[in-house]
Amino acid sequence: MNPKTLPVRVGAASAPIHADDSMVIAGGILPAQATGQEGALRASAVVIAQQEKKICLVSCDVLMLQRDLLDDACARIENETAIPAENIMISATHTHHAPVATTLHGYRRDPLFCSYVTHAIVASVVQANNNLQEVDCHFGLGQETTVGQNSRLILDDGTILWVPTEPRFASLTPTGPFDPDLPVLAFKNGSRTQALLFNHSTHNIGARDKNKRSPGFYGLAAQKLEQQLDATVMFLPGASGSTHDFFSNTNDNIKKIETAVTNALQNARKVNLNRLESIKKEFEYTVRPFNEQEEEKAVSYYCHKRRVDWCHNPEDIIRVFRQMRQQLKTQQGQVRKSWIHLCLIGDIAMVGVPGELFGQLASEIKRRSPFPHTCIVELANDYIGYIPDPDAYRLGGYQVWMGLHSFLQPSTGQTLVDEVIHMMNSI
Numbered sequence: 001m002n003p004k005t006l007p008v009r010v011g012a013a014s015a016p017i018h019a020d021d022s023m024v025i026a027g028g029i030l031p032a033q034a035t036g037q038e039g040a041l042r043a044s045a046v047v048i049a050q051q052e053k054k055i056c057l058v059s060c061d062v063l064m065l066q067r068d069l070l071d072d073a074c075a076r077i078e079n080e081t082a083i084p085a086e087n088i089m090i091s092a093t094h095t096h097h098a099p100v101a102t103t104l105h106g107y108r109r110d111p112l113f114c115s116y117v118t119h120a121i122v123a124s125v126v127q128a129n130n131n132l133q134e135v136d137c138h139f140g141l142g143q144e145t146t147v148g149q150n151s152r153l154i155l156d157d158g159t160i161l162w163v164p165t166e167p168r169f170a171s172l173t174p175t176g177p178f179d180p181d182l183p184v185l186a187f188k189n190g191s192r193t194q195a196l197l198f199n200h201s202t203h204n205i206g207a208r209d210k211n212k213r214s215p216g217f218y219g220l221a222a223q224k225l226e227q228q229l230d231a232t233v234m235f236l237p238g239a240s241g242s243t244h245d246f247f248s249n250t251n252d253n254i255k256k257i258e259t260a261v262t263n264a265l266q267n268a269r270k271v272n273l274n275r276l277e278s279i280k281k282e283f284e285y286t287v288r289p290f291n292e293q294e295e296e297k298a299v300s301y302y303c304h305k306r307r308v309d310w311c312h313n314p315e316d317i318i319r320v321f322r323q324m325r326q327q328l329k330t331q332q333g334q335v336r337k338s339w340i341h342l343c344l345i346g347d348i349a350m351v352g353v354p355g356e357l358f359g360q361l362a363s364e365i366k367r368r369s370p371f372p373h374t375c376i377v378e379l380a381n382d383y384i385g386y387i388p389d390p391d392a393y394r395l396g397g398y399q400v401w402m403g404l405h406s407f408l409q410p411s412t413g414q415t416l417v418d419e420v421i422h423m424m425n426s427i
Contacts, residue, residue, distance in 0.1 A: 008273045009049040010187040011131035012195035012232035015123040017041040018116040019099050019213055024107050026063040027096025029317050031107040037213040039220045041098055043120035044234040045128040046195050050276040054083045055343055056125055058090040059234045060117060061215040062101045065092050067338060067382035069114055073121045081129045086280040089341050089352045090121060091380040094204040094237050095216035102383055104404050106320045135187040135194055139271050139348060142182040142264025147253050148202030150174035151244035152397055159302055160397030164246045175395055176242050176360045183375050184264040193231040198261045199375045201238030206250040217250050221257035239362030239376045241386050277344035279423050282337045288409045289332040290402040295325055299401055324403035339381040340416060342423045348373045351420055352380030360389040361413045368421045387413045
């Protein structure tokens with residue numbers, strides 16, 4: 001049989017992630033609580049099979065997930081489905097409205113919630129693997145230019161904007177690119193869509209009701225599309241480390257994403273999945289050394305000068321960063337290992353990176369990629385904090401203040417990019 005005509009089977013499913021009002025909500029600097037929930041918090045899985053080879057993509061409605069939990073989930077999936085762990089990519093949608101799965105800022109990992117997340121991940125993959133059907137693949141490259149922008153804007157005193165309080169900040173000079181691409185990958189059985197994946201590159205902050213748990217505007221859009229298509233719809237987060245949506249309404253964003261996905265699907269072309277590959281590779285990174293006095297000065301200056309409503313008392317925010325640095329003090333210079341992951345679905349490359357990647361680095365991966373279509377999937381298989389480009393460390397700002405959210409050597413991002421390109425060229 002000609003390799004270009006090898007049949008492809010796909011299965012998809014979602015499983016709920018249990019949460020309740022007693023659980024602390026992640027996403028801010030200080031711990032928060034929620035009463036009730038809008039939409040569902042879910043783990044969604046798509047299994048793609050060609051002959052004996054299978055790869056699996058999973059998306060979870062949480063802020064981020066670390067390697068120990070995800071390695072365990074992959075081992076359980078392999079045991080139950082025989083899908084190799086190295087062929088499983090699990091990402092977090094980065095909703096800022098779900099309970100704590102990773103210790104960060106002023107809150108600690110909730111072991112009970114993590115057990116619910118793991119259970120949902122495994123259950124979604126097992127069900128998806130049991131639902132395999134022969135399908136055709138369709139790919140469309142859409143755009144959504146108004147949901148998000150480069151958020152690291154240069155202020156009048158040379159500092160970098162963290163959170164805006166006035167619309168005038170929208171006119172300031174950005175420090176890097178914003179990627180508006182919205183790729184859509186749909187699997188169809190005849191005229192029926194069985195599963196759909198979409199990817200976009202803005203922080204998933206925004207609930208209809210900020211006092212409720214929520215999958216965020218991307219998750220809410222995915223669930224609306226799911227009702228319309230009667231198919232599993234999964235959001236995979238793009239490189240959003242330097243991209244936020246500051247001024248749009250959540251309902252507007254849901255509608256915009258829904259429209260962009262629908263338009264991309266309508267214009268999608270049928271593609272032959274003549275290749276199905278997965279490379280999941282360890283890479284080393286180092287916890288950077290830091291100067292306590294300089295870090296204290298940068299955080300204190302910004303929090304006092306740019307005091308905003310969400311800060312409450314700026315000293316509370318300053319204290320959180322001070323405590324994180326105290327925790328990292330003995331870890332300076334420590335060498336650690338994480339994952340980078342490349343899934344090749346026909347001529348579509350899915351690049352999994354284990355943190356919040358800056359747009360400049362994502363643009364370089366796309367530019368240097370040997371494949372016609374390249375999608376960045378951040379927060380995949382681990383969480384190692386923000387992954388900035390080298391210039392960002394010189395400019396400063398929240399994303400490079402030392403803490404559990406940002407502890408990499410300045411060269412780490414470029415090293416990761418080079419390693420990804422090497423992996424691409426190797427296949």
